[in-house]
Amino acid sequence: MLRGLFMKSIKSVSVFGLGKLGACIAATLAQRGFNVLGVDVDPEKVRKVNQGLSPVDEPLLSETIIGGQNHLRATQEHSEAIPTDASFFIPPSPNLPDGSFSSEYLLRAMQPLAKALREAGKKGHLFVINSTTTPGSINRVLVPMLERETGWTCGGEFGVCYNPQFIALGNVIKGLLEPDLVLIGESDVESGRLMEEMYKRYNRNEPYIARMSIMSAELTKISVNSYITMKISFTNQLRLIAEKFPQADIHAILDAIGTDSRIGKKYLRAGLSYGGPCFPRDNRLLAYTARQVGLEAPLAEAADRINELTRQKLFEHVSGMLVPGDAVAVLGMSYKPNTCITEESAGLHLAQHLKRRGYQVLVHDCAAAPANSPSLLEFEFIEDLETIQKRKDIKVAVVCCSWPRYKELRFHPETKILTPWKTWFEDTRPEYENPGRL
Numbered sequence: 426m427l428r429g430l431f432m433k434s435i436k437s438v439s440v441f442g443l444g445k446l447g448a449c450i451a452a453t454l455a456q457r458g459f460n461v462l463g464v465d466v467d468p469e470k471v472r473k474v475n476q477g478l479s480p481v482d483e484p485l486l487s488e489t490i491i492g493g494q495n496h497l498r499a500t501q502e503h504s505e506a507i508p509t510d511a512s513f514f515i516p517p518s519p520n521l522p523d524g525s526f527s528s529e530y531l532l533r534a535m536q537p538l539a540k541a542l543r544e545a546g547k548k549g550h551l552f553v554i555n556s557t558t559t560p561g562s563i564n565r566v567l568v569p570m571l572e573r574e575t576g577w578t579c580g581g582e583f584g585v586c587y588n589p590q591f592i593a594l595g596n597v598i599k600g601l602l603e604p605d606l607v608l609i610g611e612s613d614v615e616s617g618r619l620m621e622e623m624y625k626r627y628n629r630n631e632p633y634i635a636r637m638s639i640m641s642a643e644l645t646k647i648s649v650n651s652y653i654t655m656k657i658s659f660t661n662q663l664r665l666i667a668e669k670f671p672q673a674d675i676h677a678i679l680d681a682i683g684t685d686s687r688i689g690k691k692y693l694r695a696g697l698s699y700g701g702p703c704f705p706r707d708n709r710l711l712a713y714t715a716r717q718v719g720l721e722a723p724l725a726e727a728a729d730r731i732n733e734l735t736r737q738k739l740f741e742h743v744s745g746m747l748v749p750g751d752a753v754a755v756l757g758m759s760y761k762p763n764t765c766i767t768e769e770s771a772g773l774h775l776a777q778h779l780k781r782r783g784y785q786v787l788v789h790d791c792a793a794a795p796a797n798s799p800s801l802l803e804f805e806f807i808e809d810l811e812t813i814q815k816r817k818d819i820k821v822a823v824v825c826c827s828w829p830r831y832k833e834l835r836f837h838p839e840t841k842i843l844t845p846w847k848t849w850f851e852d853t854r855p856e857y858e859n860p861g862r863l
């Protein structure tokens with residue numbers, strides 16, 4: 426039980442890391458009436474928040490910052506967080522070559538505050554870790570550092586919670602305020618109680634609040650994403666099998682399977698490979714965690730392999746329609762709509778591989794551009810969709826991300842269009858090929 430922790434409830438929160446996730450957490454907390462101090466090492470992000478501007482691109486974030494402006498302030502100075510009741514830490518946790526995630530940024534963000542708390546003699550602080558961690562690393566690395574720096578005991582004079590979020594970029598604000606699940610890993614009962622009570626005031630819905638040990642929560646976090654990647658890869662594996670049977674229709678098969686309530690329709694659509702900053706790496710982290718304890722995680726590894734195969738099949742299909750030197754347009758470079766993130770996206774993978782094989786690759790996206798996604802610098806970037814639709818020389822256009830704008834595209838009749846979604850174009854443009862069967 427926390428000693429010296431006198432607060433009945435969390436009223437003020439400091440949020441360390443005002444990036445894609447942290448800025449949204451800070452803004453929503455402020456909008457819901459908590460007093461929030463944002464802390465970031467990036468002066469530009471601090472300046473923007475203090476001017477009521479959004480430090481990152483995310484739908485609804487600007488409005489949320491304005492809505493919470495009276496309760497939100499930002500600084501570069503870690504020690505200003507001393508008077509807050511709880512500190513949320515959301516810096517990057519980049520993956521390392523072996524599949525684990527680095528704790529370096531978390532250490533660098535947490536250490537100065539721990540030291541400052543000791544110097545100020547302020548006991549009873551709650552450290553909340555939101556960044557995704559390698560299972561086991563909070564108890565093995567972060568808690569010992571906090572105990573060393575403060576000279577106090579975790580669960581005694583300060584508390585620690587692991588509280589990862591299950592959000593999707595492009596829908597972060599709603600995902601935070603109306604989640605299915607709030608996950609709280611707690612060092613002690615009092616710390617967990619404080620977090621649960623806070624979420625009851627913060628959430629607009631009544632999510633399931635799962636409280637457990639920090640170790641269990643670390644495993645839960647990556648297992649959710651690993652399970653979803655397994656489901657996506659299952660559909661893509663089934664599609665590869667079904668295409669070998671001329672009378673089999675993968676969409677009819679998946680529709681039927683998804684109506685079984687034990688399975689459900691979500692993520693059960695023949696599409697492309699999964700990508701983005703969370704799914705692939707969280708899944709690989711589960712495999713890494715298994716290896717650390719002398720086990721294998723064949724399901725997680727297979728999901729990864731099938732994902733690679735799905736990308737490879739798309740490349741083979743598209744390149745089979747071209748001869749070297751042909752122009753090909755890849756539309757949709759972000760890994761999903763409403764974000765400019767291109768990390769491990771199907772579009773980026775396809776464009777890179779086509780370019781390496783000598784095709785003339787043009788790319789377009791509704792949010793990603795060379796200015797915010799340097800990975801696009803190597804391609805001819807299409808600014809203007811109107812112009813490209815008139816070009817006769819584009820042999821194939823492949824839609825790799827379901828931006829609604831692509832539904833209205835009308836290409837030159839000699840351009841073949843590939844779209845991976847069942848309902849896309851099929852209804853209105855039956856002549857378009859549907860690579861549901863790759």
Ligand SMILES: NC(=O)c1ccc[n+]([C@@H]2O[C@H](COP(=O)([O-])OP(=O)(O)OC[C@H]3O[C@@H](n4cnc5c(N)ncnc54)[C@H](O)[C@@H]3O)[C@@H](O)[C@H]2O)c1
Nearest residue numbers: 442443444445446447465466467516517518533534556557
């Ligand atoms: N983005 C997502 O969809 C998502 C979803 C779930 C979990 N996560 C996890 O959240 C964490 C952060 O992800 P993100 O996408 O928001 O990262 P990001 O790179 O967009 O933002 C990180 C922020 O932390 C700041 N920062 C770095 N060191 C700092 C320090 N010492 N003190 C204060 N601020 C510091 C950076 O300047 C940056 O603004 C990662 O662990 C990620 O896995 C992200």
